[in-house]
Amino acid sequence: MNRKIIALLIGVVVILGAGAFTAVRLLNPPETSEIPAGAQVFEDVFDDGSGNEVTVKTVILPAPELPQEESGVAGVFLRQEDNNFFVGTGSTSVNVLVENGEPQVAVDHSGPEVEVVVSRDTIFYEDITEVSFESSESKEQTLQQVVRQVDPPTDLLKGASFTAWGERRGDRVVATVVVFAETQ
Numbered sequence: 001m002n003r004k005i006i007a008l009l010i011g012v013v014v015i016l017g018a019g020a021f022t023a024v025r026l027l028n029p030p031e032t033s034e035i036p037a038g039a040q041v042f043e044d045v046f047d048d049g050s051g052n053e054v055t056v057k058t059v060i061l062p063a064p065e066l067p068q069e070e071s072g073v074a075g076v077f078l079r080q081e082d083n084n085f086f087v088g089t090g091s092t093s094v095n096v097l098v099e100n101g102e103p104q105v106a107v108d109h110s111g112p113e114v115e116v117v118v119s120r121d122t123i124f125y126e127d128i129t130e131v132s133f134e135s136s137e138s139k140e141q142t143l144q145q146v147v148r149q150v151d152p153p154t155d156l157l158k159g160a161s162f163t164a165w166g167e168r169r170g171d172r173v174v175a176t177v178v179v180f181a182e183t184q
Contacts, residue, residue, distance in 0.1 A: 037070065038062035040145075056139060060129060063145040063179075067165045072173035073114045076107050077160040077180065085116040085178075087162045094159035105158045115172045116164045118152060126150045127161065127181035147179055157182045 035041060040060040048054045062068075075089040090111025097104045118124075125147035156162075160182045166175040 035059060036061060038066070038068070054139070056141070058131065059140070059142045060131070060145050061142065063125070063127075063147040065125065065147055065149075066145075066179060067177055069165065071163045072166050072168040072175070073116060074161075074163040075109060075111070075114070077156050077158060077162040078107060078113065079158070080154075080156060083118050085118065085156070085162065085164075087114045087116055087164070089114055096159070107159045112171055116162070116166075116178065117172060117174050118178065119174075122152070122166075122175045123177050124150050124152050125177070125179040127179055129181075152178075153180065156180060 039062060042058045042060075044056050044058070046054050046056065073087050073089060075087040076092045076094060078086040078088050080086070088107060088109030088111070090109050092107070092109045095106045097106070127145060127147050129143060129146045131143060160180050163179045164173050164175040165177040166173050
């Protein structure tokens with residue numbers, strides 16, 4: 001009888017140990033792939049043609065030409081006044097409606113409007129990364145951002161993606177580097 005009690009106690013200890021191990025794993029899931037600082041992440045939902053929704057995650061790694069530190073501001077371009085660019089931040093959306101052949105752009109943003117001041121020493125890059133958000137066999141894609149150095153834009157389209165690095169002073173960034181991407 002003592003052997004049965006000892007075996008039963010060992011069985012209970014093993015079951016409790018396995019339960020505790022499982023609980024700890026559920027509370028602390030293994031780390032998923034780390035997303036590097038400065039990476040852009042997009043998640044797009046598509047109909048796969050059969051009525052099923054498919055989510056495709058796109059991670060764009062920052063171009064090596066860009067500063068490695070966190071940007072001073074990132075958002076959507078609103079307007080330009082002289083050497084100052086105004087950027088909408090927070091959660092952003094850009095809607096383009098074409099009426100009589102003329103595009104009408106509506107930009108919304110939930111964060112503050114930030115002024116980006118540039119000088120002749122500010123370096124401008126245009127983001128020319130080829131991105132396809134179409135559904136594919138893979139549910140995740142990682143791309144390397146591609147940029148090219150350009151002259152400062154004089155007629156940037158409202159709603160363009162806009163990121164600036166430099167010294168942030170309240171709602172103003174004195175930019176040393178700017179990268180922008182116009183929607184096609």
